Amino acid sequence: MDFPILYTHEFDFTEDDFRMIQKLIYDYAGISLSDAKQNLVYSRLSRRLRENNITKFSSYIQLLAKNKKEWQLFINALTTNLTSFFREPHHFPVLAEHIKNFDTKETIALWSCASSTGEEPYSMAMTMVELFGSYTPPVRIIATDIDTQALEKAKAGIYSMDKVDMLTPDQLRPFFLKGKCENEGLVKIREELQEIVTFRQVNLLSDYWPVRGPFAAIFCRNVMIYLDKKTQANLLQRFAPLLAPHGLLFVGHSENIVLISNLFKLHSRTVYELQK
Ligand SMILES: C[S@@+](CC[C@H](N)C(=O)[O-])C[C@H]1O[C@@H](n2cnc3c(N)ncnc32)[C@H](O)[C@@H]1O
Structure with missing residues (x-):
């Protein structure tokens, strides 16, 4: 079944790609990305595709299966690291x-x-x-x-x-x-x-x-x-x-x-x- 392309600017990103990424990060890190996070996923991973000279998310997903280093960079890209000294100071x-x-x-x-x-x-x-x-x-x-x-x-x-x-x-x-x-x-x-x-x-x-x-x-x-x-x-x-x-x-x-x-x-x- 073909899924509509969500974005056509720099990289091809389909609904199917998004679902796959949702599953990969959930299964590995427990991170639950809601359907509203499509923009976030696109922008966080764009740099990874660019650095690998890849133009389609589907190809990037295939790369993840065989490249351990890229897998870790994928995880790093999808985590949110916001923090500060003495956050929640109480x-x-x-x-x-x-x-x-x-x-x-x-x-x-x-x-x-x-x-x-x-x-x-x-x-x-x-x-x-x-x-x-x-x-x-x-x-x-x-x-x-x-x-x-x-x-x-x-x-x-x-x-x-x-x-x-x-x-x-x-x-x-x-x-x-x-x-x-x-x-x-x-x-x-x-x-x-x-x-x-x-x-x-x-x-x-x-x-x-x-x-x-x-x-x-x-x-x-x-x-x-x-x-x-x-x-x-x-x-x-x-x-x-x-x-x-x-x-x-x-x-x-x-x-x-x-x-x-x-x-x-x-x-x-x-x-x-x-x-x-
Ligand atoms: C928003 S930061 C919170 C940092 C700090 N605890 C604070 O409250 O300021 C969330 C951190 O959780 C980490 N994280 C997410 N999923 C994780 C997992 N499955 N195992 C370990 N760390 C995880 C992220 O990499 C990120 O650095």
Whole structure:
């Protein structure tokens, strides 16, 4: 059956292509693209077709089946990495208060499970450095994401000045180095802070997560919005045994998890704890 061509400008993109892409990204990453996302898919993937000298989405889809590197670039292109330092700022004082309850004789583990370009786990690390008054707090943070390019940026820890606009001088000075000469306009996360955070690629949909709990806190913020209810419920089921007793799960502002799982109850605004 022939499907109508949705776009005829630079690349051929049919309804059939869109359905196939919807299925590929859903099956692999759990990302649920609604039918309204056709423009988004076209514009996000156009660069991939251009770089591969391909003029039809159908040919690009065929390429994905045989080229692992391109497959990862396809995934990267379809993820949304929007984030910022101290996003949803009310979470960080809650995290600091919560960590005060833990025995510091053992290393306290935290997980940022959709860490994007690193602003979230570095904000967690800054909070821990401030809490313990030391660049070597008894804390390790594992930061994971499916997107390899976001992870590379996170590991490098280099950001443009506008990304740190909202930080006070007291937050900037101890945690960032200001670029000079050819690095003018850039800041770099201090190495001491980078040492607290380990970045690794993890697809939340995969059967095995190479992370070791128990976690005093899991940050799973602004990723469940891209997943359907079934996938969200499955994730929550898998987070529960990874949390330390009294561990907290931090979610994004529009992610109300009590409607999806009866394992958690509300602790404070968009922060959850396990039901007893
Ligand atoms: C909007 S960002 C959220 C970043 C950060 N947590 C925050 O709230 O600012 C969503 C992130 O989820 C990641 N992501 C999407 N699907 C994923 C999956 N199946 N496994 C792991 N990460 C995923 C994306 O790559 C993206 O970096």
